[in-house]
Amino acid sequence: MMQRIKPFDHLILIIGALFLIAPVVMAFMSSTHSAIDIHSNGLYFTPGSDAVGTYGKVLTHRGGFTGDVTGMRMLMNSMIMGLGFAVGKIVLSMMAAYALVYFRFRFATLLFWMIFTTLLLPLEVRIMPSYQVMSTLGLLNSYTGLIVPLLASATGTFFFRQFFRSIPDEMLEAARIDGAGPYKFFIDILVPLSRTMMAAIFIIMFIYGWNQYLWPLLMTTDESFYTLMRGIKSILQVWIGSQIPDYNEAFALAVLAMIPPVAVVVIFQRMFIKGLTESDK
Amino acid sequence: MAHLSLRNVGKTYAGGNQPAVCGINIEIADGEFIVLVGPSGCGKSTLLRMVAGLETTTDGEIRIGERVVNTLDPAERDIAMVFQNYALYPHMTVRDNMAYGLKNRGASKATITERVNEASRMLELGPYLDRKPRALSGGQRQRVAMGRAIVRQPAAFLFDEPLSNLDAKLRVSMRMEIRKLQKRLGTTSLYVTHDQLEAMTLADRLVVLNQGKIEQIGAPLEIYRKPASTFVASFIGAPAMSLLDAFIENGAITLEGHVLAQIGNMAGPVTLGLRAEDLRIAKEGLPMMVEHVEELGAQRIVHGTIGAQTLAVIDTGEAAVQGAVRVAIDPDRLHLFDTTTGQRIESKRQTARELAL
Ligand SMILES: Nc1ncnc2c1ncn2[C@@H]1O[C@H](COP(=O)(O)OP(=O)(O)OP(=O)(O)O)[C@@H](O)[C@H]1O
Ligand SMILES: [Mg+2]
Numbered sequence: 158m159m160q161r162i163k164p165f166d167h168l169i170l171i172i173g174a175l176f177l178i179a180p181v182v183m184a185f186m187s188s189t190h191s192a193i194d195i196h197s198n199g200l201y202f203t204p205g206s207d208a209v210g211t212y213g214k215v216l217t218h219r220g221g222f223t224g225d226v227t228g229m230r231m232l233m234n235s236m237i238m239g240l241g242f243a244v245g246k247i248v249l250s251m252m253a254a255y256a257l258v259y260f261r262f263r264f265a266t267l268l269f270w271m272i273f274t275t276l277l278l279p280l281e282v283r284i285m286p287s288y289q290v291m292s293t294l295g296l297l298n299s300y301t302g303l304i305v306p307l308l309a310s311a312t313g314t315f316f317f318r319q320f321f322r323s324i325p326d327e328m329l330e331a332a333r334i335d336g337a338g339p340y341k342f343f344i345d346i347l348v349p350l351s352r353t354m355m356a357a358i359f360i361i362m363f364i365y366g367w368n369q370y371l372w373p374l375l376m377t378t379d380e381s382f383y384t385l386m387r388g389i390k391s392i393l394q395v396w397i398g399s400q401i402p403d404y405n406e407a408f409a410l411a412v413l414a415m416i417p418p419v420a421v422v423v424i425f426q427r428m429f430i431k432g433l434t435e436s437d438k
Numbered sequence: 439m440a441h442l443s444l445r446n447v448g449k450t451y452a453g454g455n456q457p458a459v460c461g462i463n464i465e466i467a468d469g470e471f472i473v474l475v476g477p478s479g480c481g482k483s484t485l486l487r488m489v490a491g492l493e494t495t496t497d498g499e500i501r502i503g504e505r506v507v508n509t510l511d512p513a514e515r516d517i518a519m520v521f522q523n524y525a526l527y528p529h530m531t532v533r534d535n536m537a538y539g540l541k542n543r544g545a546s547k548a549t550i551t552e553r554v555n556e557a558s559r560m561l562e563l564g565p566y567l568d569r570k571p572r573a574l575s576g577g578q579r580q581r582v583a584m585g586r587a588i589v590r591q592p593a594a595f596l597f598d599e600p601l602s603n604l605d606a607k608l609r610v611s612m613r614m615e616i617r618k619l620q621k622r623l624g625t626t627s628l629y630v631t632h633d634q635l636e637a638m639t640l641a642d643r644l645v646v647l648n649q650g651k652i653e654q655i656g657a658p659l660e661i662y663r664k665p666a667s668t669f670v671a672s673f674i675g676a677p678a679m680s681l682l683d684a685f686i687e688n689g690a691i692t693l694e695g696h697v698l699a700q701i702g703n704m705a706g707p708v709t710l711g712l713r714a715e716d717l718r719i720a721k722e723g724l725p726m727m728v729e730h731v732e733e734l735g736a737q738r739i740v741h742g743t744i745g746a747q748t749l750a751v752i753d754t755g756e757a758a759v760q761g762a763v764r765v766a767i768d769p770d771r772l773h774l775f776d777t778t779t780g781q782r783i784e785s786k787r788q789t790a791r792e793l794a795l
Contacts, residue, residue, distance in 0.1 A: 327525035330492050335539035335586075336513035345538070349529040 181415070188212075188408035195404040207405065215409045226380045228388070228410065235367055235384040236417065241304040242366025243359045250313030250358070251351065255343055257314070258321040259329070269318065276311040280372065288375055298379040307372065313358050320354050321347065356429040363421045367414075385414040440503035440516075440593040442466040442489070442626055448497030449484055458484045459650040460497065469624040471617070475637040476647035477673065482630040483598055485647070489628060490596050491515050502593050513542075518587035519596040522603060524579045526571040526586075532558075533567045536585045543590075553589040560619065561585050577608045584616070588623065595620070597629040601636065613639060634674050638662070646670050668780040671711045671773060677739050679773065680749045684710035691772070694745035696724055699769035702786035709780070711773030714739060714750040719759060720766035726751070728760050 183200050190205035216228040256262075257269050280287075287306050296302030324347075332342045370386045377383075383391075392407045448460035459481035466472050474482045487493040489500055491512035500507050507515045518539075526535050533554055540550045558564050561581045571579055580600060587595055600616070601609045617640055620627050631637050637644055638658045646653040646661065646669075654666040665671035671679045684693045686708055691701045693710060719740065726742040726749060740751045740759050751765055774783040 325523060325525065327521045327523055328527070330490075330512070331519070331521065331525040331527075331586075332538075333492070334490065334512045334517070334519050336542035337538075341542065346527060346529075 181412075184408045185412050188405050188412055190405060192401050192403045192405045196401045211405050211409045212413075215406050215413065226383045226388070228385075228413065230381065231383050231385045231388040231410075232413065232417075234382055235386070235414070237300055238303060238369055238373070238384060239363045239367035239417065239421075241300065242307065242369075243363040245304060245308040246310040246313050246362045247355055247358055249308050250310045251317050251348075251355075253314045254317030254321055255347065257318055259339070259342075269314075272309075272311050272314050274311075275309070276315070280307065284371065284375065291376060298377050298382060300382075302376050303373055303382065304366075307369075310362070313362070316354060316358060317351065320351060324350065353429060356425040360422055360425050360429070364418050367418055385410060389414065440626060441468045441470075442594055442628070443501045444485075444489070444498065445501070446498035447485070447488065447495060447500060449481075449488055449493060450496050457497075457650055459488075459647075462498070462652060464645060464652070464655065466626060466628070469626055471620055471627045471629065471640060471642045472645060473629045473631060473637040473641035473643075474645050474647060475631055475634060475673075476653075478632060480647045481650040482632070482647055484650075486519075486596050486598055486628060486630050489515075489594075490517055490519050516593040517596055518590045518592040518594075519598065520580075520583045520587050520600045522599040524571070524583045524603075526579060526582055528571055531568050531570055532563060532574070532582050532585075535571065535582055536589050539586065539590050550589075553591070554585075557585040557588045560588070560622075576604055577612060580604065580612060584619070588619075591625075593626065595625050595627040595629075597627065599631055600629075601631075602633075609636070616640065635676065638674070644674075646673060648673075664782065665711070665773065666782050668709055668711070668775045671775070675713060677714050677750045677752075679711045679713050680747075681775070682710045682712065682744070682747045682749065683777070684708050691774075693724070694747065696744075698724075698767055699772065699787065703774065703783060707777045708783065709775040709777050711775060712749065712767065713771065713773075714752045716768050716771035717749070717751040717765050719751060719753050719755065719763050721764065723764040723766035726763055726765045728763055731759060 183202060186201045186204055187195055188211055189208040190201050191207050194205070195201070216232075219225050219227055253272070257265055291297060291302045291306060294302075296305075328346065329342065332346055337345060368386065369384070370390075373382065373384050374387060389407050389410045392410065393402050393404075442464075443466065444462050444464045447462040448457050450457040450460075462485060464472070474485060476482055484493060488495045489502075491507065491510060491514075495508050502515055502517065527538065530538065536554045536557060537550045540553065545553075554567075558567055561584060563578070563581055563585055566574060566578060566582075571582065574582065580603075583600065597616075601612055604612060613636055629640060631640075641658050643655060644658050644661050645655050648669050654661055654670045656664075661670060661674055665674060665679070668681055672681060682693060684691055684698070684707070686692075686701060686703050686705050688705075689700055689702065690697045691699055691703075691708070691710065698710075724744055726744050728740055728742045729748075730741050732739040732741070737752050737754045738759075740753050740763075742749055742751070742763070744765075749765070753759060769787065772785055774785045775781060776783055
């Protein structure tokens with residue numbers, strides 16, 4: 158059925174869309190001007206002429222104290238963080254949820270609630286002890302140290318647990334009669350059935366990892382582990398004497414930092430929606 | 439293909455204070471179709487799932503073929519099960535659903551293809567082999583579930599109310615299909631249902647369960663004609679057998695003061711069972727007040743009272759029935775039950791003439 162188009166509703170939607178999109182456009186447009194122009198004239202909504210130069214410089218210029226972190230390097234580090242978090246958390250929380258739902262062992266419920274209560278303790282609360290442990294293990298300045306300590310995910314475990322519990326028991330029973338052991342049942346049945354869940358959690362966790370700031374700041378002193386978030390921050394920190402911060406570069410990095418999460422959302426959302434409409438019984 | 443035997447089998451759920459099923463003894467011959475029937479909660483599913491190995495057996499011994507399977511995994515028992523909600527794997531095609539069990543057992547590609555094709559031919563699933571279960575109707579899903587059982591060529595089929603999610607018409611045709619298929623394959627089958635009509639039409643032998651115990655085992659007609667207890671009598675047959683309080687005195691059985699037949703049983707109170715189809719509305723007989731009439735088309739069921747007791751009579755006449763009518767009884771078709779235990783008492787009839795009052 159065709160719905161009558163109401164101009165007023167559209168107006169509200171258009172205003173909303175503009176409101177959300179304006180800062181992004183502004184950041185992009187400003188990044189195509191020179192730092193001096195931005196400093197003297199403020200932000201731009203029109204394209205400038207420096208785009209190629211700025212983006213090229215941001216990606217390849219060797220910066221930092223040691224002079225060997227490029228934008229590409231930071232992009233790669235952020236990518237490793239994002240992917241490491243998303244994949245690691247999915248794998249770990251699925252296995253935890255599998256154990257909690259399908260295996261009968263003592264204190265399973267207690268364990269679950271213990272995992273669940275860690276949701277109440279954000280990273281900041283336990284950041285010092287975590288740092289200490291990593292430092293003792295000699296894992297400072299390593300990807301392992303950056304990623305592994307934050308992998309245990311109460312959110313992921315909780316969502317997968319609820320999902321597994323919604324799968325009818327007969328599915329497990331049919332699989333048992335069909336000769337599927339615990340390992341096969343997990344790989345052949347549960348993993349494919351969880352695709353939708355996995356896509357949703359991947360989106361959340363990728364962005365969570367991508368946006369990490371405090372933890373990498375603490376864990377790494379070696380500049381080759383710089384992430385984009387730290388890069389943006391450090392560009393703006395050079396306000397010494399009469400030097401103007403490279404606003405254009407900061408904007409360019411911010412725009413670049415936006416692309417991968419947007420791409421992840423777009424790609425996985427499609428999977429997510431497909432999974433939602435497909436899943437049945 | 440194998441015989442199945444349950445010897446003194448029982449199960450008490452952890453935390454349950456009384457057994458869900460107990461003292462079950464059934465010997466099932468090779469190729470026999472056994473239907474477990476009983477009201478909700480009587481332990482049918484529990485018993486079936488014990489045979490499947492999905493529930494532990496706390497008492498007794500279950501044998502499939504010559505093997506005692508009490509402690510074996512479901513996969514090692516050589517059985518296949520069809521569930522009420524089908525339990526198909528939603529992410530696999532029909533073909534993969536059927537092949538999965540064989541794959542796990544390491545069957546060769548050629549064997550799998552051959553068996554799946556054969557099963558899909560038997561069940562007319564050919565056009566749907568590459569579809570996912572969600573793109574099938576309920577009846578087709580049920581057939582896929584059957585196919586999944588067939589391809590394995592197991593020693594026994596176990597069915598847990600496989601037809602209850604289908605509409606009435608489809609249920610009737612699937613019922614016949616299952617029966618034909620089972621005959622053709624000759625696989626020993628154990629089938630659970632709470633629908634007594636389904637039970638009667640499918641079974642070689644019926645097992646009537648009540649509160650975890652066997653009330654009666656026998657061929658459908660034998661159970662219908664000679665129910666072993668009031669429970670079986672009221673459970674098997676539709677409309678349910680009317681059970682009335684009667685007396686035996688002076689060598690005759692009397693109901694609400696009317697003598698029905700000469701009988702040699704011990705004097706005293708007795709429960710009298712009368713099937714609606716053994717009664718008919720006639721010129722002479724017991725006086726009954728008609729309460730309401732159920733029209734079924736080919737016949738109608740007349741519900742009424744004799745004294746304070748209710749009775750159902752099947753009538754095939756054309757004329758309207760209402761008010762006071764008379765009901766004729768065939769004295770050879772009386773069922774007698776003990777008033778306290780509910781067990782059947784064989785009637786000792788002396789005369790065989792139809793009694794008019
Ligand atoms: N997991 C369980 N734990 C404890 N008691 C149970 C469990 N499963 C079933 N029971 C009990 O065992 C009895 C038999 O249950 P069962 O499921 O075998 O009944 P059923 O005959 O299949 O009934 P229905 O026709 O409703 O399926 C019931 O009283 C039920 O409450
Ligand atoms: Mg049941």
